[in-house]
Amino acid sequence: MARKLTIAEHRELEFLDKKLREVSEPLLRGKTAAIASALVRSKGELVSDEQLDEIFSRYDEDADTLKGAVLQAVLVEDDPTMGTYSLLQPDDAYDEDSDATVSGGSDAAEEDASTPQDGEDPTNGGEATDDADPLPDDAAASEPGENDQDGAKGDDDANASDGAGQSESVATAAPAEPAKNAGNHDSGNHGGPKRLADVPYVRRGGPAVNEVREKILALDQRFWMNGWLLSHPGAYTLYERELTGINEALSDGTFSGDITRRQLAYQLGGDEKFFEYGSDGYKLLRALGMEDVIRHRPMPRADLVxxxxxxxxxxxxxxxxxxxxxxxxxxxxxxxxxxxxxxxxxxxxxxxxxxxxxxxxxxxxxxxxxxxxxxxxxxxxxxxxxxxxxxxxxxxxxxxxxxxxxxxxxxxxxxxxxxxxxxxxxxxxxxxxxxxxxxxxxxxxxxxxxxxxxxxxxxxxxxxxxxxxxxxxxxx
Structure with a gap:
């Protein structure tokens, strides 16, 4: 299990990820959060060439491009003769009193998120690690801060996790404008979050949360193998209809790839915009690491003749x-x-x-x-x-x-x-x-x-x- 990051390290990870995304090609931006996490975890006072080679060894043909982005955006050469670098540090844009948030994609989730361990039952109070990465981009959910008092108001069941009745779930993100496809979605989750960005990270849970986790574990293992859905059970409650529809299609082998993204979304859940870029459905698939699982016919861009x-x-x-x-x-x-x-x-x-x-x-x-x-x-x-x-x-x-x-x-x-x-x-x-x-x-x-x-x-x-x-x- 990956070691837990401190709040300061979470902030540094978010800062590095943002800088790397700014200079990376669009197709490689899904890998920047994992690279930022590796940099934060591996560094002492300095980062060496050997550490960089180890980090990028997993990226095959993209290694040189990604390493170039790191050298350009977040490393400052310390000693050319020794091949050592110092990491660029977050500027004063961070509010020292605010809760730490982490942005990242499915690649980071694969590295840091909690996954079921040998002998551990995630449905019986199994503990999801603090490093379960949140949603990519603007869908990030807040991690617990030192002074959290309100708990996870969006998930009442999590409040029953301790004998003292004190919640260990994290606070939901601040209300924001409705998601692109939120207007068409009705999951029956009337008392909980209305969009993916508001789904809280749940470290432990009571009986109701464990019941949801049992339903998650009944899905195809690709839904929960990176740990994100188990540590955000509210996402399952919010989009149970769509997730079960995708699960049935995976089981039946009905992803033919010959229909468009909107046609597929409508067949699975009735909301044709569920998989649109930037929508909750798209962000959910990224968080689960399943973007490539959902096969559909790609649509040409209308801005080139x-x-x-x-x-x-x-x-x-x-x-x-x-x-x-x-x-x-x-x-x-x-x-x-x-x-x-x-x-x-x-x-x-x-x-x-x-x-x-x-x-x-x-x-x-x-x-x-x-x-x-x-x-x-x-x-x-x-x-x-x-x-x-x-x-x-x-x-x-x-x-x-x-x-x-x-x-x-x-x-x-x-x-x-x-x-x-x-x-x-x-x-x-x-x-x-x-x-x-x-x-x-x-x-x-x-x-x-x-x-x-x-x-x-x-x-x-x-x-x-x-x-x-x-x-x-x-x-x-």
């Missing part, structure tokens, strides 16, 4: 910076049924709309919905400083997850037409992009002939532009 005629195991996706080339490629694929553009196999086309495609991890989230086993990304944009900047930033955002390269045949065609029209690169249209640094051009120039590469460098150095629109549908 794209065309993918059919599903393939391996897909090559062309991202175009501007609308006109997107429409040309779209029409060729839709009207003519072609999958070859300038000699390259293309299975889908996405309108990047300049910098939009880089923001908020939009492209990666879209590619996840395609259902392909592997996806290769080709990029085609203007030949100017801004166009190269977008291409390089997109490559960085996608990282190693998706192979990425420029759509070289289209760039060569652009250069050929520009050289024919303006033999002197300086005659091309001015851009005024003097405030944009000259980017690394090797990503494209290394794929070009020497004279083509020289022309591109002259265009960029002179703040000129060769637009995508120099190529028309007839050229493709």
């Amino acid at each position: 794209f065309h993918a005629p059919r599903l393939r195991h391996h897909m090559r996706v062309l991202v175009t910076e501007n609308l006109d080339p997107y429409l040309d490629v779209h029409d060729i694929m839709y009207e003519e049924g072609r999958t070859t553009i300038l000699g390259e196999r293309i299975h889908a086309v996405v309108l990047g709309a300049g910098i939009v495609v880089v923001e908020r991890n939009r492209l990666a989230l879209l590619l996840d919905t395609l259902g392909a086993d592997s996806v290769e990304v080709l990029y085609w944009g203007d030949i100017d400083r801004a166009g190269f900047d977008v291409m390089l930033r997109l490559k960085s955002v996608l990282g190693d997850r998706y192979p990425f390269k420029p759509f070289v045949p289209a760039y060569r065609l652009m250069i050929e037409k520009a050289m024919e029209r303006y033999p002197d690169p300086a005659d091309n249209e001015e851009t005024g992009q003097t405030n944009v640094d000259v980017p690394d051009l090797s990503i494209l120039c290394d794929e070009l002939r020497e004279e083509e590469a020289a022309y591109v460098r002259a265009v960029i150095d002179g703040c000129r532009l060769v637009p995508q629109e120099i190529v028309t549908r007839r050229d493709l």
Whole structure:
């Protein structure tokens, strides 16, 4: 069993988790709470390279990325020769008199939460550890503070846990605005919490709490194996209908994966928004560590325009910076049924709309919905400083997850037409992009002939532009 954290350590864990989430890619943010917990638990006065290697050894291909985030956000180099670091400390934003709260996801819960031990019956006053991690993000529930007087008002049964009648459950979180799906939910829990953020952490319980825990242990073990649901039995009471529906689907093997998130939620509990991002249902699954168990058909993001005629195991996706080339490629694929553009196999086309495609991890989230086993990304944009900047930033955002390269045949065609029209690169249209640094051009120039590469460098150095629109549908 993991050792109990002090209130000060809980605060430090929350602070480190917040800092790591700020610099981590969205798909890795679920791991930051566990990393913060490991840092807090392993450190003495300093953290060593050996300790960092041990912490990140469990993260396989994500280890280097996560370690980079830690070095960037929460470690201060102490002695380069010894390979030691000091941890960034919480600032004065913490109220020293307030109760400690812990934010974290299911990864941290797996490490710190109480799980049934050998010879221990969690339904018979079994004690859940103080380190059972609360809800991720804003759904965190308060841990017990030294001066808690009110107890867990949201769970009357917990008040009967001691012979002296003194509650050992923690206080519920302060009332907040209704959850996204709270308006449609009616579990019959009229006297208890109305949303997941208000469900208290229960260390021990009386007969009523133990009865709920018996129902929890009757579910598929994936519901309670990380200990979170056993230490928050009020969550079961609040969402018993949905949890039992999910349990039945797991038992029957009815998660086919061919219906959408909303269709699945409606079938399981009658509330089609239960699994929406940010909803109580979504946060509940994260707390249980079951996000990947609930299979459904992913929905494409509506904020990127794209065309993918059919599903393939391996897909090559062309991202175009501007609308006109997107429409040309779209029409060729839709009207003519072609999958070859300038000699390259293309299975889908996405309108990047300049910098939009880089923001908020939009492209990666879209590619996840395609259902392909592997996806290769080709990029085609203007030949100017801004166009190269977008291409390089997109490559960085996608990282190693998706192979990425420029759509070289289209760039060569652009250069050929520009050289024919303006033999002197300086005659091309001015851009005024003097405030944009000259980017690394090797990503494209290394794929070009020497004279083509020289022309591109002259265009960029002179703040000129060769637009995508120099190529028309007839050229493709």
